[in-house]
Amino acid sequence: MMPARTPFIVRLGRSFDARSWQMAGLFAACALIAVPFMHLALPPDHPLHLSTYFITLTGKILCYAIVAVAMDLIWGYGGILSLGHGLFFALGGYAFGMYLMRQIGRDGSYQSDLPDFMVFLDWQELPWFWAGSDSFLWVALLVLVVPALIAFVFGYFAFRSRIKGVYFSIITQALTYAAMLLFFRNETGFGGNNGFTDFKRILGYPITAPETRVVLFALSALALIGTLLLARYLVTSKFGRVLTAIRDAESRVMFIGYHPLWYKLFVWTLSAMLCAIAGALYVPQVGIINPSEMSVANSIEIAIWVAVGGRGTLIGPVLGAFLVNLAKSWFTVSFPEYWLFFLGTLFIVATLYLPQGVVGLWLRLRRREPPPAAAATEAKGARA
């Protein structure tokens, strides 16, 4: 048994076992050394050269993977299916987009200090909520605080009223839909249906420069590792056990003296913040944020990544995000009109035949092969 006072950072480190640390190290080495080298140092005609397209696509999917893990925390472990998580992702993106808009400076089409869309609307000055948006630190704070606050307030009332299951899912859909309609309006002050785009700089560096792209890519990879580490710590802690207990038998949890409200609210708010961080990393890489990110379909897609990868496992959602999005980028080029049919079929197949997603499938296949004794320890490892 561990001594009572182990520093938190040590315990955080212990939540990954040796093999997971090796995997994380390998992944970090790829993202921080190999990919930058292959993109920047190798000439474009070299067979191992990685294109800008590759960097942007993978960087984007890394952000999606963070969202998928955040979704898995509340859905796979907490049993709360949110179909409005795109909202928090978009809010993080919009908050950081404000900073990117201000970084354009006078290089916009109207050579004004105001963002172009404000000049177009004939606004004379920045709305009050744009105050401080030229400061990177202030905006970084907004990225974390605004989605967290909205998630906290919404979650407090929803969980206090004991809204559960499909009712909760529908309300979250309504929430993100309402936000989308609000952001579509020009008067809201976030660029209406065009949103933010034509970014030029980030912290003074040109945003489309290969070096900047590589740094954003590496930051996304690090954020994903951090998210996985935090999530792993949470689900292996007593908090995680209470959370899954709430998922399985909420009334029992209440009658042994836990307040499900605060547990749900904590993980819900944390999940929203992780989505917001992912959104803030996503926007400079894809170069645009508009209200369609808040559409209901986007949020449903997040749930599909998690379902396909395997909910209740942490690596599953990451795999799911990669598989579905790589398939998407291939499909939307080759057979654009069939993508949604494919996505729907994928969801139905995953729900019916792969309750644990691809991770569950992989475990089942592996369990069939080794001798029974090894299979038993395998099953135990899979649970933990």
Add this chain to the structure above:
Amino acid sequence: MNAVAVAHTPNPDHPDNPDWDSGTAELGHLLRPGQLDLSHKVILYLEDITVSFDGFRALDKLSLTIDAGELRCIIGPNGAGKTTMMDVITGKTRPDEGTVFFGQTIDLTRLGEPEIAHIGIGRKFQKPTIFENHTVFENLELAMKTDKRVWRSLCALLDPAAGDRIAETLQLIRLAAHADRLAGLLSHGQKQWLEIGMLLMQEPKLLLLDEPVAGMTDEETERTGELFLSLAGKHSLVVVEHDMAFVKQLGGKVSVLHEGSLLAEGSLEEVQADQRVIEVYLGR
């Protein structure tokens, strides 16, 4: 006339009651907030509780008191209000009228379920309710009496003393060999025992047990009876049960509920001889 103690609840606080200051009740004792005051040797007062659901009176002016350390059985036909009574005590249902006091000072109608669990009332459901995807050990760990706020759970570590307590309880509920099994894989009787074990980990002062031996074998039932008898005295127990052999084994006072009110109270022989109880059970 049968020797039946008809439902009546003298107010022990009332100066007209000749026993109001008898026993060890200390005058001028001080209580910390949330501390249970048992100075009148009564752990639970239900007074004139009425609960209606859409016009149906599940409880109709029910009054009942449970003494500290007592083992009380509650019997009654289906729909008599037994489970609703438990819901009222544990904060799941708010009574339309009436008062519920835990000891002398704690008004249960003002508290939520987790608070009531914290001040020392444990509840076992009719259907065994355990965490099926957790191991037996983890089930007990989660139930253990401790600070159950989010921040404490985030950095909680199991200390050796807690491990010992869990091991003790595992022995008591005879699941020591199954500590690392998933609770969902246990037999029905074992699940019932696990839930009782979870209750004990909470160190409750009052245990409410809704049909604790349903689905158990005769041997398991008897062992459960022995366990409850060993708990009485240190804890107060309220057992709702249909199994008359089990009620007989427990041997304590029996309260008969009918249509949301207390019909009769006394030893099992007394209530079984009561004409009204016979009528209620054998049909009108």
